[in-house]
Amino acid sequence: MPVSLTVNGTRRTLDVPDDMPLLWALREVLDLKGPKFGCGIGQCGACTVHVNGNAVRSCNLPVAGVANANIVTIEGLSADGTHPLQVAWQELDVAQCGYCQAGQIMTAAALLRRTPRPSDSDIDRAMTGNLCRCATYHRIREGIHRAASIAANDDAADATATDATAAARAQEAL
């Protein structure tokens, strides 16, 4: 039975099997390759998208269960890749293989919407469902703090000096 839902601001009607997980509807029917398949049982978070503003695992969520919902994927997080998390992730060179990062960013975006200035323990709690096999966790944490700071516009000048900032931070860390 066709299912209607809003994906990245556009109303879509999908004629897919009811049991098809949202992940595969997004990836194959709508050609949104940002959400990733990692485990299929909601253990790794690579498939994370927003459903009505909440970070949700899409790999084991039947599409029939999200009829009329408002879905946002990494592709719809910002029009041009300038969400503070996307800026911070590049500035801090967070990714190694990069496979989990869309899911990490989507979970972090939901966190920042609720908690604009998260503490480390807020981050631990919110991010615990997102695995990074390369273990980029230090920079994910830094990236969330940095994005919070960019969003609050505390140091707008610094936010533009992307490479220089990454350089300074990496050098400092070494």
Place this chain on the structure above:
Amino acid sequence: MTKTLDRRDFLRVSGIAGGGLLIGTTLQFRARDAQASELPTDADFAPNAFIKIAADGKITIIAKNPEVGQGVKTSMPQLIAEELDVAWDSLIIEQADSDPAKYGPQVAGGSTATPTNWEPLRRAGAVGRALMISAAAQTWNVPEAECATMGDATVQHRPTQRSLRYAELAAKAATLTAPDAATVRMKAASEYRIIGKPIPGVDNPKIVRGQPLFGIDVTVPGMLHAQYVKAPVFGARVASANLDEIKRMRGVRDAFVIEGGTQLAGLLPGVAIVADSYWNSRVARNALKVTWAEHPTAQQSSAAFRTKATEFLATEPQRTLFAMGDAPAALQGASVVQAEYEYPFLAHASLEPMNCTAHFVDGKLEVWAPTQNPQSGRALCANTLGIDQANITIHMVRGGGGFGRRLNNDYMVEAAAIAKQVAVPVKLVWTREDDIKHDFYRPAGYHKLRGAVDAQGKLVAWDNHFVSFGEGNGFAPAAGIGGSEFPAGFVPNFRLATSTMPLGVPTGFLRAPTSNAIAFVYQSFIDELAHAAKKDPVEFRREMLAQFAPPPPPTGNGPRPVFMDAARMRGVLDLVAEMSGWGTKPLPRGTGMGVAFHFSHRGYFAEVVQATVARNGTLTVDKVWVAGDVGSVIINPSGALNQVRGSVLDGISEALAQEITIEAGATKQSNFNDFPLLRMRGVPPVEVQFKISDVPPTGMGEPALPPVIPALTNAIFAATGKRIRSLPLNKHDLRWS
């Protein structure tokens, strides 16, 4: 010990369409002195093409190696860009296809990319720059010595301040004879502007926007979706399957048995299901019923391996791998420290499941594969499908993690075999359960160690009976130990001996292969010896390093054993002791520090872990300090820091709770619920410093991993007095009172 790279570099210059310039060199890539645990590098002699300068000013640099998160798609082009003397931000970085005749060896394994490419890729860039200077000097009719590149793809005539862009010089340069790459002037390290700078990964913009990039994202018009179901018992054949029922299911286009072979690294028997969507293939798979033929591997299990190992360890080893002095004799009558250690099989569990897209048409195969080793995949597909290697095109797609798993190309040959049958493009995507249950596992291993220290507390004898897997005198893949592996050469009486049992379970290279297991065993036992000698663990290690006395080099042309450079290891050991405040801080009961070092993949790493064990046994890793020495320059400090922290956390993750258990010839675990990875809340601070040595830089993807495991287990001993002699840690009761 100095590691050099053989090179014989010749240059080819040619014009390209649009009036541009293509600079290639014929380079010999060969990393000598590889350790036994590393992969052999290809020594093919081959023409290459790495730089394209278009008439419109666009400069493209080819990234030659597979990228699986280790950062070579950024760091290798940095080498070329530095010597070409262009602005990094202006460049287009393009991923090469698999073409070793053109690009040389293209392997992501053994941390070999940096040592293999450090010299040839810089020379490729330097030849380009020299050609630009020659072209400019001829255009202006001035001496070359008056011309210089300016770091922004321009050449300037210094006396007159005239300048020309590389794009304007490309056509002229294409007519010139190139200088000899072997003698072309290269920059001094003090002139570097790109090497040594923390440059963000070139794919970051796509990654943060979720744009298609990985193997699983590949889409080919008309493509179908495949599942490939293999027996839980490795290599078992299909006796029967409900194919007729499966073929009638929603969206299924075909379902068939592939006979496969018996080689564990080849095409194994299974059932292929091809459908119009991933989900339909998956639903059909859930309804698949297969009866598998009996297979002798069903007799094998982790429990049976342990029983056999215990029997072996109670008897004399089958054979000696390396000996100096006479360890068994020296142990007679001495006060002997003896301990048995073991570690489990491990899976790689890269986050992107194995996948491959393949199209077979008119006897030609085209594949899109996230592989670490495309050339061996090409050979495997050619042999299995009975086609010529020249008829196979391999597009190297970014891999969502590798860790050694993608050195095997089983998923590639499966996709190729399915594509050959259905004759339309097919994407095969494994489930996570396929991935955990059909890995090439880090082999388990068992050791009985005996050692003795003299009255002065010096280590005088070391005897290691290593029980592993293999048949005859051969080890199963990644199940051996190189004879000269530390502490060979550092103990006057040394023996490494082995006994092996047959194995029907696939094994292979896991990040820092061999080292990720034996560092735990050796550095833990060294800790036991230090305590027996009543010496501080750092001081005891310093004394061991001072005892270096390698055997005379063997006569003849055979391979020479590689011993680590004791001075470099002493350097990082001293540095990490200083960083961590070793021995200077009073720690409460339940908190302890452990130290370990390990040499692998040409890299020297010493690490200290501080850990706290609560009375109820809860373990917390408080902090890790890392000192590394990988040569004269850190090519990309941002990527390097990522690799070191990632390696350290990977090691902790392995130690805490990872284990693959074989039961009745099959893997018990299935997904991240029973093969857990470290999560955010378990991540300790990791402080990293590099010591600079005057030798060419070496790889970063692996050598930081091995020491963290024994540093952690030694910290647990310091905290609780409990000596950890087996992994994973979650099988130990760490409670104390």
